[in-house]
Amino acid sequence: MLRTRFEWVILIIVATLLGSAWIMMSQEPATAGSSLLTLAEAPIVGHPAPNFTLPGTVGQEVSLHDLAGQPVVLNFWATWCAPCRVEMPAFQQASVQYNGRAAIIGINQGEAAKNVTDFGAEYRITYPLLLDTDQQISRLYEVRGLPTTLFIDADGVVREVVIGAITPAVLQDRIERLLAEAGNP
């Protein structure tokens, strides 16, 4: 143990100098964002979201790359999944509230187009419901349970993966955070 005041003073000075130097050395360079270019596409936080193209219920095809420049919320769901049904109105409300500023995309896991269309009509869903009939995109995104929701920023980077139902407030909180970061609050 330190015994004298002198030893304490030396320790505090050394800690101050080393700490300050380390903080300066750890400072992120202004071009830190360019490191994203080295990362492979992956469905985990920090990596560019894997691209996909899927057909929707009304025949249109949607590609993730086409949505670049705005935050994207990807919601994996199924009609038989009770928590998915509970959170669906929140996604619908968000799609109206953030229309043109953020994209809400529902990806149905492995069900027939008619079931998904009927469900969308029943719940008055107006945002794109895409058909992942062979579950290839669910596997690509390593979806282990429904519902699973990914928040992707305007640069196409996965920012958060939420497994389980989310509330309207959480959805709003995350979208607004991504919009603020993109300079579009």
Next chain:
Amino acid sequence: MLPTLPLGPFIFPTAGLVIIFGAWFCLWVIEKAALRLQLDAQATYTLAVVGLFAGFLGARLAFVALHWPAYQQNLIGILWPLTSGYAPLGGLATGIVAAFFYGRARQLPFAATLDALTPGLILGLMVISLADFLGGPGYGTLTAVPWGLSQYGVRRHPVQLYELLAGALTLLVWWRLVRGRRYDGQLFLTAVAVYSATRLFLDAFRDNTWIITNGYHGWQLVAFAALLLSLLLLARHDGNQ
């Protein structure tokens, strides 16, 4: 690494499970630490429980308050689902205030109680690191070191495992210092100094850390402030001895 844990027909989020069992383990450790420091173990344990539950409720209520328009039309949403939607700083403040006033009401010795809470708090931070490693959003910077973890074609520092080692080192220091402690609060301040110093060093290896203006790591500055404050208080106490 392992975001979900399938158990039979159910799938559980690993981070949530780790935090639930970790909280129980932290409370158990706090009770044992209080016994070892010859404090009122029951009262110290209850103080920790009060802080934990107040923190949980506070984090939820702070989130609800911040997003009141979204809950105004859906009051049941405040209670369900409880798996998402927390404001950590609100929880931290509420937990500290509740534990402080409970300690005052029970007339627990402030500094000695902090000494007993220390291993539980450090374990709590270790639990958060483990949950982050298994199913959280954190990850380390790119590296070529042989112990780096390969994930999606790139090798990264296992920064959460480093944090676990930092916590283990702090617990070891606490354990070694118990017999030789000279005043109440010494264990807490020493643990804060050791853990802050290690986190100050390790945060440089975290890739998605909290960045403030000019590219500085926010948590490094917090750790640096905690380190200097704890060293100053330790020096002052030693001078008074």
